[in-house]
Each structure stands twice: as structure tokens, then as C-alpha cells.
Amino acid sequence: MKKILPILFMTIGLSLSAQIGIKTESPKAKLDVNGDTNLRGKIAVLNTTDNSLFEGNNSQVLVSQGDGKPPVWKALRIPEYEANQYYLIFNNSFSDNTGVKFTAAEESTITSRAATFTKGTAYSNFSRFKKITALSQPINVYSTQSKTYFQFETVVQANFPGAGNTDTSIDYACGIFVDDKLVNLRQRNLKASTSDNTFITHNQIGIIENLSKGQHTVSVACSRLKSYNTDNITLGIGINVATNIDSFITQSSLKVDVYEVPEVFNTITN
Structure with missing residues (x-):
């Protein structure tokens, strides 16, 4: 019971807070992580057209569209060049x-x-x-x-x-x-x-x-x-x-x- 109550209170506090900070008392976003982040699951971007979540395709990266706009998945292509060739x-x-x-x-x-x-x-x-x-x-x-x-x-x-x-x-x-x-x-x-x-x-x-x-x-x-x-x-x-x-x-x-x-x-x- 002693372990359950702190977790319950923390969960209630997080649900009531507009911003969540990890290792920071003044978060600057809805989720502000002050430290390393290790992702073991999926990263998805909301498709505003049909409200679906899109996880991107193989080798794609997230690219910013500017202030106030959600990021998008993009394929990154780097030309292959041989040294000293024109x-x-x-x-x-x-x-x-x-x-x-x-x-x-x-x-x-x-x-x-x-x-x-x-x-x-x-x-x-x-x-x-x-x-x-x-x-x-x-x-x-x-x-x-x-x-x-x-x-x-x-x-x-x-x-x-x-x-x-x-x-x-x-x-x-x-x-x-x-x-x-x-x-x-x-x-x-x-x-x-x-x-x-x-x-x-x-x-x-x-x-x-x-x-x-x-x-x-x-x-x-x-x-x-x-x-x-x-x-x-x-x-x-x-x-x-x-x-x-x-x-x-x-x-x-x-x-x-x-x-x-x-x-x-x-x-x-x-």
C-alpha cells in the first residue's frame, strides 16, 4: 500500500499538469527531458488528415517543418562520391x-x-x-x-x-x-x-x-x-x-x- 499511494499521487499530479519535466522543475514543453533519452519502442507522427499515427518507412528521418508545424518523415539521400573523381x-x-x-x-x-x-x-x-x-x-x-x-x-x-x-x-x-x-x-x-x-x-x-x-x-x-x-x-x-x-x-x-x-x-x- 505504501508503494501504491506515491505512484497514484504522482499519476494524478501528472494528469493535472499542463507540462511535465523530468530532471527539471521548469519544463519548457509538454514533455521536457533534461538528460539522455533511450527509445526502445516506436516513434509516430500524427497524420492530421485522418488522425492516424504514421511511424515512417525504413531509413526515413524526422524533419522539422518550422515553428508551430508538426515534423514529417523524409527519406535522406546522400550521393556517393569517389575520391579525386570529377x-x-x-x-x-x-x-x-x-x-x-x-x-x-x-x-x-x-x-x-x-x-x-x-x-x-x-x-x-x-x-x-x-x-x-x-x-x-x-x-x-x-x-x-x-x-x-x-x-x-x-x-x-x-x-x-x-x-x-x-x-x-x-x-x-x-x-x-x-x-x-x-x-x-x-x-x-x-x-x-x-x-x-x-x-x-x-x-x-x-x-x-x-x-x-x-x-x-x-x-x-x-x-x-x-x-x-x-x-x-x-x-x-x-x-x-x-x-x-x-x-x-x-x-x-x-x-x-x-x-x-x-x-x-x-x-x-x-
């Missing part, structure tokens, strides 16, 4: 259909291409280069060990007259820049042909290694370098200058892939 961490593609145009008066004043077109040269040193607006975009790098690949594609056109002299042509160049520093550059020549308004497809691939961690800006800029036997001819890069093609056909695209040796592992829940 993985595709960031990839995106961008497009532009406004392009850039150059008249004969807008030729670059660059006279020594070999000296100027050097990797790492600042964009400000490239005379009369124009950026293709929508291809200037941010990219993210999360590791000190990375390889970033760029694939640029566009259409170049000049409004050459039909049956033109094949010596009639225009030199042009396009560069890929990261943070306004040259990463890759390609020069080509567009020649007149027996048909008017000649156009060609321009493809360009660049790579840069070990960008610093953080956000960077990638951009593409092009220029008209030199004209041969041309008068009043307009050059369009990423934009049509005649009606035999349109801006849909000439639009530019830039694909960016960042491969990294992971240093930060972000877990994913679903």
Missing part, C-alpha cells in the same frame, strides 16, 4: 536571338592579333568587340578543383551580292570570357559565293580549369576584324542581315558544364 555539378544552357551586327565602319582596330588574343586578356582590351547580350550569365563553382566546358554555337551572315567574287570576304572573331577575361577565341572568314547573302554555322568549344569557388559571369563577344573587297556590307553574328534566313535560324546558344572534385556534400531530402 562529377558534373553545374550545367546550364542559354540562348539569344538578338545577336550583334557590324558595318564596314565598325571593324576592329586591333592590328596585332597574336599579341592581343591571349588567354586571360581583359575584355576591355578587345577593340570593338560586342557582347551577345543574353549569353552573359552567372555560373557557380563549389570546389577548388574544377573543369568548366563551354560550347558556343551561332550563325554568321553577310549581305553579299549574288555571283560575288570569292575574294570578297570578311574576317571575324568570337571569344568566350569568364569575369571579362578571355578563355577561348576562334577566328574565321566568311566568303561570298555564287548565291547572295552567304551564311555559315559557327561552333566553338572552350575550357578553363580550377576557377575560384563562388559565382562567376560567363559571356560571349564577337568582332568584325577585316574586310576584303566589300562595300556597304553588313555582318551579322547571331542575327540575320537578309531575309533568306530569320532570327530563329541564326539564334545563338551557349552551354556550360562544370565538373568538380566535390568538397562540400549537400544532402538531399524528399
